[in-house]
Amino acid sequence: MIPSYKRSPRSIPFVSRPHWSRCLIAICATLCITGAQATPSDPERGRYxxxxxxxxxxxxxPRTSDGYVHAKRFSGGTQLFSDKDYSVRGSNISPDLETGVGAWSDAELGAAIISGVxxxxRLAPVMPSESYRALTPSDLDAVVAFLRSIPAVKSTLPPQERHGALEPRRATPGAERPFSEKDLADPIKRGLYVASLSRCMSCHSSDVDGAPDPVGHLGQGGRIFRTPAGVAVASNITSHPTKGVGAWSVDQLKRAITQGTDRDGRPLAPTMANLSKAHFSRMTEEDLDALIAWLRTVPPE
Ligand code: HEC
Ligand code: HEC
Known part of the structure; x- marks a missing residue:
């Protein structure tokens, strides 16, 4: 069930759960025998x-002007992210054994996703593990199971360059630790979970010393995105009635998030619009309602 892997010599207590995995295998074996539906890690949940x-x-x-190159999914990103401390591309995270992460253990994959190593x-902080740290243990397992389920693509990237301290970025307040299933039953906490995983506040909080500051400047906007498609400035999405989105209706907010449009329905710049069309448009109504309920709680600034 779990592909063979090499064990990490480093122990990462946060995610290393060998004992757990043995339990899960035992539970799975029991469920398979009894024919029950539940599975310990659900790749379809991971896909979502x-x-x-x-x-x-x-x-x-990889991307072209037409969007993602699906045949080379997860074989490494096109965009180069450079800073004084790093010059990196999104790595090959397809299950290829040599050029991707096919030989990594579940614990190693989990650590890259939620701890940025x-x-x-340490990985360059462009890998947004501070946004993914909120994952519940079963959602982290689901993401790992989904990554293992997609086709392997052989592709070697140029070497990644990293220097300096590579300071991890700050999480959205309240989303610094893994959530529980109980948290997800509370609509406001669920909204914070959705916002954290979707990185809303990593883009929409103002930069301080070159990194987004969701603690002091949550949702206040101003980060500049330079992409081949042009320059975009992240908007203020606090609940402020004029500077932010406090006066927007629920429908205007839903349309902005899922279709990438401004309050009047005009298209937003690609940084937001591409995410909306390719990703956020797939959010369930439950997650979208929770996200908006939480956004309304972001203090007006
Ligand atoms: C905003 C861009 C961005 C997003 C979104 C992102 N990553 Fe990354 N990721 C990166 C970059 C850049 C690196 C390489 C960092 C480095 O090498 O220092 C990386 C590295 C990784 C690595 C380590 C690979 C290696 O060979 O060292 C894994 C695993 C990974 N990402 C998984 C994921 C998964 C799974 C997701 C979605 C849940 C994700 N990433 C979302 C940018 C991103
Ligand atoms: C990769 C960075 C990025 C992420 C992630 C992101 N946004 Fe945006 N968003 C932007 C940028 C940049 C703009 C401004 C686009 C423009 O001016 O055309 C924007 C615009 C918006 C707007 C329109 C505001 C206005 O005044 O017109 C809303 C609402 C919004 N984003 C909400 C969200 C929410 C909610 C999430 C999380 C689900 C999110 N964004 C995730 C970068 C991002």
């Missing part, structure tokens, strides 16, 4: 999280 919220493709799948050390 990746495709509707977490948008791994955005950095890890690979077996050799």
């Amino acid at each position: 999280l990746v495709e509707a919220l977490m948008a791994c493709d955005n950095c890890h799948t 690979n077996p050799k050390g």
Whole structure:
């Protein structure tokens, strides 16, 4: 069931659950025998999280002006992210054994996703693990199961360059730790979960010292995005009635998030619009309602 893997010499207590995995295998075996439906890790749930919220493709799948190159899904991103501390592309995270992450253990994959480290050390903070740290343990398992289920693509990227301290970025307040299933039953907490996994506040909080500051400037906008399609400035999405989106109706907000339009229905710049069309348009009504309920709680600034 779990593909063979090499064990990491480093122990990562946060996600290393060998004992758990043995339990899960035992539970699965029992359920398979009794014919029950439940599965410990659900790749379809993982697909939903990746495709509707977490948008791994955005950095890890090659792109042309027509959008993602689906035949090379997760074989490495087109965009180069450079800073004084790094010059990196989204890595090959397809299950190819040599050029992708096919030989990684579940714990290693989990650590890259929620702690921003690979077996050799810290990743550049462009890999938004601070947004994914909120994943419930079963949702993290589901994401890993989904990654393992897609076709392997052989593709070697140019070497990644990293120097300096590679400071991790700050999480959205309240989303610094894994959520529980009980948290997800509370609409406001569920909304924060959706916002964190969808990175809303990593883009929409203002930059301080070159990194988004969701703690002091939550949702206040101003980050600049330079892409081949042009320059875009992230909007203020606090509940402020004039500077933010406090006076927008629920329908205007839903349309902005799922179709990438401004309050009047005109298309937003690609940084937001592409995410909306390729990913956020797939959000369930329940998640979208929860997201908007939480957005309304972001203090007006
Ligand atoms: C905003 C861009 C971005 C998004 C979104 C993103 N990543 Fe990454 N990811 C990166 C970059 C850039 C790297 C390479 C960092 C480095 O090498 O220092 C990386 C590295 C990784 C690695 C380590 C691979 C290696 O060989 O070291 C894994 C695993 C990974 N990402 C998985 C994911 C998954 C799964 C998702 C979605 C749930 C995701 N990433 C979303 C940018 C992103
Ligand atoms: C990769 C960065 C990025 C992510 C992630 C992102 N946005 Fe945006 N968003 C932007 C940018 C940039 C704009 C401004 C586009 C423009 O000016 O045309 C924008 C515009 C918006 C607008 C329109 C506001 C206005 O005044 O017109 C809303 C609403 C919005 N985003 C909400 C969200 C929500 C909610 C999420 C999470 C589900 C999210 N965004 C995720 C970058 C992002």
